[in-house]
Amino acid sequence: MTAPQISPPAACATAPSAVAVEASCRLPVLFFAFSSATWLLFGAVLALLSSIQVYQPAFMEGCPWVTYGRLRPAAVNSLVYGFALQASFGLALWLIARLGRVELTSPLGLFIAGKFWNLAVTVGVIGILAGDATGFDLLEFPLYAALPLFASYACIGAWALITLKARTERTLYVSLWFVLASLLWFPWILSSAQGLLLGWRVPGVVQAIVAGWFGNNLLQVVLIGMALAVMFYFVPKVVGRPLHSQSLAQNGFWLLLLIGGWTGLSQLSAVPAWIPAVSGAANVLLVVPVIVLIYNLYRTADGEIAEAWKRSGVFRFVTVAAFLLLLVTLRNAVFGIGSGARYTQFTYFAGARTDIMVLGVFGLSALGALHYIVPRLTVAQDELPSDGLVDLAFWASIVGLISLAIGYSLAGLTQGAVGATADRNFLGEAVTGVAGHLKLVTFGYGAIGVGALAFLVNFALALRRCCVACCGGVR
Amino acid sequence: MNHGPLIAAGAFVSLAFSWAALVMAPQVQLGSLAPASIPNTSDVHPANRPGLAAQGAEVYRSLGCYQCHTRQVRQDALLYGVRLVDRGSNASTINLELPDSGRTNLVNFNLLIALAKSRADLGITPVAVPAVLAADTNVAPVLKEFATELKLLKQFDDKAQVVRSTSKTVNELAAALPVEVLERTGPDEAERAVKLLNDAGGKAELVIYNLGPDIERGWGARRSVARDFVNDSPVLLGSLRAGPDLACLGSRAPEKFAAAWKFASTNLASEMEQRLLIHLYNPRLVAPASTCPSAKYLFATKQPDQRFAGESLQVPGSDKPVYPRHDARALVAYLLDQRLDVGLPEAPVTKPSGPAKIAAAPAKP
Incomplete structure (x- = not known):
């Protein structure tokens, strides 16, 4: 298969062969793929355990290390930093090498930096469990984990940019715009937020605003950007057509960057009223770029969707992810402003946005892409060894996400109804009354964990086959 | 869009906008916020x-x-009201006791006028001055004002011929002071009523209603x-x-x-x-x-x-x-130590009428 865009032949003169590009990707990308999937499994298990505690308070009670208030942030940060960001590094490197027809700069260095990243995430998760969480959503890692995290990202990001600079295919395809924006956006927001929150320590609620700004940018721009990069790469590739419109993609891209950074603060209450208002307006405006981008993808694949769905595993993942992106953006537009925001404020409904974005929109895109990348880098085949496990990973993830989204949303709407009037019994209806919905959430995390496990097993089978092939001298 | 630096610069500008609006602006607005004195x-x-x-x-x-x-x-919502704390006394407070009525009705007419002005719904309606009162030089000017300017109050106690409002006399209204004479109105109306009542010699204060589930x-x-x-x-x-x-x-x-x-x-x-x-x-x-x-x-x-x-x-x-x-x-x-019972300029509360029920726990050494 070839990359979707037509490249000028002159650029290929010095371009490395596809085999050489893949060889340079093998170590770092497979490392990021494997460890991110491991963190996905780990994070899903922690999230599952903590979701049981919400309705079974006696579950794992009596030890401060696994109390809900520590287990839940440990789960979320494992999923975001261990799984999502790490997977996006692997995907970014692979996309840059592939679309830029260039060998990765310093694969070994990337591998070592990746090791340090994993070490930092491990230290951070242990820090949270030990009670050192900073108290800011999505920034809970204590300083002693956050600094190494930033340092290892600096290496990964710098090498990725150097690789991009050295590309032989000068045309920057749409996916690379998103990759580049995400790669730059992340260190800017991370250093800004860590500097202001853990270093300078801005006063009062400004802290909460800065933390909210960081968390939203991380989800809405960095991770959604990576998910879109994956979608824009695989949809044209699988259906075998060029992208419907370059200019639509361009408009969508810039609007997403311009608006995305403003959304997501409509959950703050004890702040000046203009902040949630402005943010709520951005939530609504964001519908425009998302629809533009997804329409572009839809037109690209129009007519071939059913056929591509049957034929390609990655297409299935990416299609569902794109659909989820549309849904979660519309959901934020309706429940992110005015009375809708007030109704769902402080409920599971609003909190589910993080889960749907990290595990759904990004998670499905990333899992799909990894299902495509891993077999090529290990056994040089198009598919992972076990088709059954691919199906299991897909369906388990989908079922898990649907349960998660429905469970959290129903629980949140129930809480919202109770919160909207003082006559309702808070403890009986909004706390114990949502246990049924939250059981669905537990099931959802379990299913997502099963999906991650299925992928990991498939990955391990591919690795084994790769080793056998290498040692047997067949390859 | 084939130049990486161009995209990087564009991304930087986009981020800078959101940073300026949602990080810098709140810091400028709230950075120097200090505790308010009570x-x-x-x-x-x-x-x-x-x-x-x-x-x-x-x-x-x-x-x-x-x-x-x-x-x-x-x-x-944040709404306002008026609480009458003291009827006060001034020259136009008169005893409306009529012969054989057996009632005492001390009425502060200025206060009554003020109330009528601030609360039409009390039904203080136009008055026709009873002959016995019209003769009283103290009362006549006040009643006249009442009758002409306000076009209010016209009801006598049938037997006693005492000046009455349709719903409550001022005395009844003010029998259990403090009483809230205005509830859940806008700030302007409430402030006007407070001023009227205070000018009339009574003692009124603003009540604040913080509303919400x-x-x-x-x-x-x-x-x-x-x-x-x-x-x-x-x-x-x-x-x-x-x-x-x-x-x-x-x-x-x-x-x-x-x-x-x-x-x-x-x-x-x-x-x-x-x-x-x-x-x-x-x-x-x-x-x-x-x-x-x-x-x-x-x-x-x-x-x-x-x-x-x-x-x-x-x-x-x-x-x-x-x-x-x-x-x-x-x-x-x-x-x-968590408390919200203290008013702030931007989030006022009504002064509690009695001492706060629960004091914050004393610090332990």
């Missing part, structure tokens, strides 16, 4: 936390209580605002109410708790502290339906050796006492 006292709100409560904030953060509890009370639930007297958190770092606002809001736990009335209870003694602060300690030890002992995890690890079962380790705690359903560790006492001190 009128007529030397205190400020929010006051610096006493040492133990400040340590409790760290326990609150460390155990992740903010994952399930918000500390942000919301309100939907959170406040009706008794979770706080007013909404939380940015100034409430100027002493906090980290600021743990919380974003999920898997448990009740804690912004005002320290001054919450016992019947307003998720599981309502009652004070059994007069030592309110200490009773509240005991209650919260038992809640930490096992939430199901105070609220059987609670889903809050127990924090038994904050309690020792054996009496500690240290001299200052504190008193024992008698847990219901167990004859053995437990000994709260320092962290448990600190966390409770922090929770008792």
